[in-house]
Amino acid sequence: MFVHLSGAVAARAANLWREIEARDEDEYDDEDDQQDQRFGSHVGLLLGSTTRIIPPPDWAAAGMGDIIPAMFQDTNAILDRLNPAQLRAVTTVDGPVLVLAGPGSGKTRVITHRIAYLLGEKHAPASSVLAVTFTNKAAREMVDRVRLLAPYQASQLTIGTFHAICARILRREGAAIGIAPTFTIADDDDQAAVIKRVLKELNWDEKRNPPRALLSRISAAKSVLIGPREFATSASDYADEQVAIVYGRYQEALAAADLLDFDDLLMSLVNLLVECPTVLERYQQRYVHVLVDEFQDTNVAQYAIVRRLGAGHNNTCVVGDEDQSVYSWRHADIRNILNFERDFPGTRVIVLEQNYRSTSTILRAARKVIAPNRQRKEKSLFTENEAGERIVVFEAYDENEEANYVASQIERLAAGQGLRLSDVAVMYRTNSQSRVFEKLFLRHRLPHKVVGMRFYERKEIRDVLSYLRLCYNHNDVTSLDRVINVPPRQIGSKTLADLRLWAARMGVGVSDAIETLATGQQTQVPCPISARAQNALAEFGRTMSVLRRASRELVVARLLDQVLERTGYAEFLKDGTEEGQARWDNVRELLTVAEEFSHYDPESSLAAFLEDVALAGDADEYDASAEAVTLITLHAAKGLEFDVVFIAGLEEGICPHSRSVEDERQLEEERRLLYVGITRARRRLFLTYAARRSQFGEAGARQPSRFFQDLPKDLVQGTARAVQGRGRDWTRPSAADRSSPTSPVLGGSRPSHPAPAPALVEPTAAAPTVFRPGERVSHPRFGQGVVVSVERRGDDQEVTVAFPDLPIKRLLSSLANMKVLA
DNA sequence: AAAGCGTTTATTTTT
DNA sequence: TAAACGCTTT
Secondary structure, three states: OHHHHHOHHHHHHHHHHHHHHOOOOOOOOOHHHHHHHHOOOOOOOEOOHHHHHOOOOHHHHOOHHHHOOHHHHOHHHHHOOOOHHHHHHHHOOOOOEEEEEOOOOOHHHHHHHHHHHHHHOOOOOHHHEEEEEOOHHHHHHHHHHHHHHOOOOHHHOEEEEHHHHHHHHHHHHHHHHOOOOOOEEEOHHHHHHHHHHHHHHHOOOOOOOOHHHHHHHHHHHHHOOOOHHHHHHHOOOHHHHHHHHHHHHHHHHHHHOOEEEHHHHHHHHHHHHHHOHHHHHHHHHHOOEEEEOOHHHOOHHHHHHHHHHHOOOOOEEEEEOHHHOOOHHHOOOOHHHHHHHHHOOOOEEEEEOEEOOOOHHHHHHHHHHHOOOOOOOOOOOEEOOOOOOOEEEEEEOOHHHHHHHHHHHHHHHHHOOOOOHHHEEEEEOOHHHHHHHHHHHHHOOOOEEEOOOOHHHOHHHHHHHHHHHHHHOOOOHHHHHHHOOOOOOOOOHHHHHHHHHHHHHHOOOHHHHHHHHHHOOOOOOOOOOOHHHHHHHHHHHHHHHHHHHHHHHOOHHHHHHHHHHHOOHHHHHOOOOHHHHHHHHHHHHHHHHHHHHHHHOOOOOHHHHHHHHHOOOOHHHOOOOOOOEEEEEHHHHOOOOEEEEEEOOOEOEEOOEOOOOOOHHHHHHHHHHHHHHHOOEEEEEEEEEEOEEEEOOEEEEOOEOHHHHHOOHHHEEOOOHHHOOOOOOOOOOOHHHHOOOOOHHHOOOOOOOOOOOOOOOOOOOOOOOOOOOOOEEEEOOOEEEEEEEEEEEOOEEEEEEEOOOOOOEEEEHHHHOOEEOO
16 A cells, blocks of 8 residues: 555645644643553554654644644534434444445445544544554545544544554564564465465375465454364364364464464454453553444454454444445455344444435446345435436447447547546456456557556565565565575575475574574584585575664665665666566655655654555555546445446356356355445446457357346346346346347347447437526536537537636536536 | 476455 | 466476
């Protein structure tokens, strides 16, 4: 997520910083600070970037209250413009509360206003509030918005992701249960590397014991707080016994390397709270008010944390929507929502049912799509918004035509000028679908950005970070393995094997063994490594020891310089190829991240940097300000909203995904995924699918998604057969589908190539607001204007409007959201 | 030790 | 298609 600091957030932070620096620091007297002393050391914002941009105690000293206009501190502003349900959710602060928040119902608003209410009206010390989110982005947004409402105290809040909060507490208190304070966090790749090492040691075949499958079993166990020992005792069949063996070894390997994986962060915190009552008590006392966002996505371990921390004062408020639970494959457990009322006696349940986001057409469609799910609480979502346009369903000949159609539609809508590209998103089930959109958007010269190419998963970034991790935690053998021969240093697998053997014989870590070689110490155990390889290792060891020393003296950015220089990595990357250049550019970007990190808080440690980077997600990447179409998976789109949404690839096997069609529960999740996608749209929704699609290089016929059956026809426009057939079972191919692509249902012969997409021909009666020349209108962005002329565009209107001091605008009635003024 | 070549496999991925 | 992996050759 750190990258994202380089965007708008960074700019804003930099401004605040400058303003703060410009002020005197003599008004220091704050009571929050005293509060904090009382509660022991400061946790602060666990937000990574924001935390360190503004060191907590300085906020008050800096007189931030003067910077923010006084009106925001008014309690009225906090409770103003909330509907009755929202108001109850904000002001019910004694006792447990379960908020069921439908899409677009003002959930974030409720949470931020609740916090502001606690601080401003109930005079709760900020340090007594704990707010947990799932993404850094959500946490950051929360801080930003609370800051507007309660500028003084915002910095004293504990707001962060589950994992960030756990990591922070464990780093400080973990020693009590044997966790080194210098632990580093193992990501997916590290996990795989450790498992593979374990398999190798056991002499097990990777083919018969796929590391991914093993990891998934282990992760599932950790998610429900089953440790390796317990797993072994309860293993009931042979497969489980196998897993148990690997699980045990895996944990040992992690522990030896002072590594915690993501699941460990959660499970270890629970262990800590269970085994150390004094620690538990301290945190329970501190956190009087606990809030949890996206509660439907919590797993058992996270729920245990919430239960325990919240047990002190019993003011736990959770917000969620089981219809938007799309991470069960990551062990999120919807039952947490159901169990909440049971586990927190006296829970008040508040349902937010009014949708402020979408047209009633879109909301109706969404309700119909989600309705067949059995695992849900019945809700009655409603909206006072207008009906808006019908939903467009489009059948493309293949994935190229699909992307071409989407591009053309976006161009058409953008030409109407009411629509900015940043208000458009194209969503799909799998990341691989993005490729064809990128290709065609490039051809159309349509600006776009793909959310999800994970910056921190790139080889070069991981390599460089591994060097940093190795500086901080020299037991981190995963990182050592990664970089010991990158760039090539003549250290191959044989040398490494000998090195491990030798280290084991001496009873020391691999890094220590290298150190021994580097300093030329004599050893009791003879070294089985060739002189040449010994030299190579010694050289590497000396480099690392220099860097390790540097890591204690330099800020992260300067340390990075040293790493790139002294390891030869910079030179290694700059090999003259285009790819090398691209990789180097990525490293430069990481350097920029580090620069910002060091600049905003020179005191911040390498540990903090590594933690931020390890816990950084990449939905964070999403930058709403760029003038470009967003390409994004349905999963990553959760929590976002756009004026216009295209959901592509709605075919059997893709959505629902082929791996999900066997299982009823998984099918329900696919349905929720589509529901999430639909409810992202504010004004217009396009659903597309392809009759043929190439996947894995193989072309094949496709059937429209079964979910089309649940889409009421009167909400849809378009000729696509998915919405023409009556009660047809799409899961079974019809005679027509099996025939050639020129079958009549497809509307006669279709060119196989970039066909001009059939426009939205159906003139329908459902017209949006009708404008007439001479009328005075108001536009949300341009203000008041006068209609010059009007032209029909299918069932839409292109309205030419003159606004004072602005060039004449041509706007599409359906998009511009203009109102006629009396 | 490193480069080259055929084989295999293919969701989603808040952290 | 493409990337990741393991085996073979240089």
